[in-house]
Amino acid sequence: MRTIESKASRQHDNVMPSAQEVARGFFQARTSYTDSARVQSMMRFKLLELLLQHTDHTEFERIFEFGAGTGDFSILLQKNLIYKEFVCNDINDHTDVLSRRLSPASCIKIFDMQTLENLPLSRQHFDLITSNATLQWLDASKILPILVRMIAPNGILLLGSFGTQNLCEVREILGVGLAYVQLDSICGLLQKLGMEILAAYSEKIQLTFDTANDVFAHLRMSGVNAFSIANTNRPRYYLTKATLNAYQKRFEGRLTYEPLYILAQKPI
Numbered sequence: 028m029r030t031i032e033s034k035a036s037r038q039h040d041n042v043m044p045s046a047q048e049v050a051r052g053f054f055q056a057r058t059s060y061t062d063s064a065r066v067q068s069m070m071r072f073k074l075l076e077l078l079l080q081h082t083d084h085t086e087f088e089r090i091f092e093f094g095a096g097t098g099d100f101s102i103l104l105q106k107n108l109i110y111k112e113f114v115c116n117d118i119n120d121h122t123d124v125l126s127r128r129l130s131p132a133s134c135i136k137i138f139d140m141q142t143l144e145n146l147p148l149s150r151q152h153f154d155l156i157t158s159n160a161t162l163q164w165l166d167a168s169k170i171l172p173i174l175v176r177m178i179a180p181n182g183i184l185l186l187g188s189f190g191t192q193n194l195c196e197v198r199e200i201l202g203v204g205l206a207y208v209q210l211d212s213i214c215g216l217l218q219k220l221g222m223e224i225l226a227a228y229s230e231k232i233q234l235t236f237d238t239a240n241d242v243f244a245h246l247r248m249s250g251v252n253a254f255s256i257a258n259t260n261r262p263r264y265y266l267t268k269a270t271l272n273a274y275q276k277r278f279e280g281r282l283t284y285e286p287l288y289i290l291a292q293k294p295i
Contacts, residue, residue, distance in 0.1 A: 041206035046139045049164050050118045052252035053096065057121065061099055063248035066232055066284040067160045070187045071100040074159055075107055077290045078185050081226045085109060087154040091177065093140050094161025097121050098128045104157070105130050114153070116140065140165055144173050152179040162188035167208050168216065175220040178293045184222060188213070190229050190285035196278045197246070200270060210287045222291040229287045236280035239271045245282070 056063070078084065086109040095101050095115035105113060114134045115125065125135050136148065140161070143149050156174050178184055191207045198204035210229045218224060236242050243266060246252065 041204065043166065043206055044164075046118060046141060048252075050139075052247075053250035054119045055252075056248055056250035057097055057119070057124075059248035060096060060250055063245060064160075064250070065234070066286060067187075067249070068099070069232070070286050070288070071103055071159045073286075073288055074100075074157070074185055074187045075103055077226055077288055078183070079107075081290055082183060082292070084155070084183055087183075088112070089151075089153045089179075090114065090155045090157070091148075091153040092116070093143075093156075093158045094118075094164075095121075095125065097124045100157075100159040101125070101129055101133075105133075108155075110155075114148070140170060143170065149173055149177060151177060152182075153177055154179050154182045155185065156182070157185040159187040160189070162186055162213075163193070163205055163207055167213060171213070171216055172220055175217070175222060175293065178222075180293055180295045182293050184217070184289070184291045184293075186213075186287075186289045188287045188289075190287050192231060192283060192285040194246075194251075195283050196242075196274065196281060200274045200277070201266075207285075210289070213287070213289060214291075217289070217291050222293055224289070224291050226290040227288065229285055232284045232286065234282045234284070236282065238280055239274035239278070242274065242280055242282050243271070 053060070088110070089112045090104065090108070090110050091114045092101055092104065093116045095117045098115070098121070101113070101115050111132065112134065113130065113132055114136060115129070116136045116138060118137070118139050120137045122135050122137065125133070138146060156178055162170070174184065189207055191209055193207055194204060210227060214224050214227050234245070236245060
């Protein structure tokens with residue numbers, strides 16, 4: 028059993044779960060995600076608001092959304108934007124659900140975004156590239172240069188992700204978490220790649236549950252399997268009764284999210 032260390036002595040590990048682990052967690056949560064992922068739901072509306080408030084872009088020739096899942100953000104975009112082609116991607120095959128929910132102008136592609144550079148799609152251009160709550164599962168330093176190359180001149184990049192304080196309670200108790208990137212770092216990288224930052228901000232949202240067990244049930248039902256964050260190659264991380272008790276004693280049922288919102292444009 029892993030010893031729960033004090034905050035002062037804790038050495039946190041930043042990890043990047045395998046694509047298989049990420050895919051498995053979200054596929055298992057495919058029927059519970061929409062109702063359980065409350066923060067991600069709020070984020071998609073704020074992303075659309077960011078786009079409409081800071082640009083005059085409501086019409087796009089081609090849109091690419093990655094990490095579409097079962098299409099909650101996709102539907103919101105399609106209802107509020109005018110477009111000719113909407114390409115959406117996910118690591119899991121939700122084609123049956125997406126084909127029923129999305130417009131006939133949609134093209135559904137199933138692949139791991141970490142392989143994007145090797146695919147013909149990476150050599151296409153889009154007027155809007157967007158994603159909600161997916162970037163944190165990828166290596167931003169590798170994926171953002173590819174996405175920027177795919178954006179047409181005057182095109183828009185609209186991203187929702189999570190910052191370094193995200194799920195900080197889980198990191199404190201398990202001693203492990205995703206390798207989150209700070210907002211300034213993402214914006215700085217985009218600027219180095221030639222993008223103009225039109226708007227960017229972060230916020231903290233704290234959810235409260237009755238028990239620590241409810242916290243981890245919430246994570247599981249929203250696709251964020253805290254045990255897979257620890258990675259199957261790191262067997263020393265376990266969610267035990269002692270871990271739950273430690274979480275309850277220290278945080279009760281609190282869980283912190285730190286959403287990031289980024290709107291950038293490629294100059295003509």
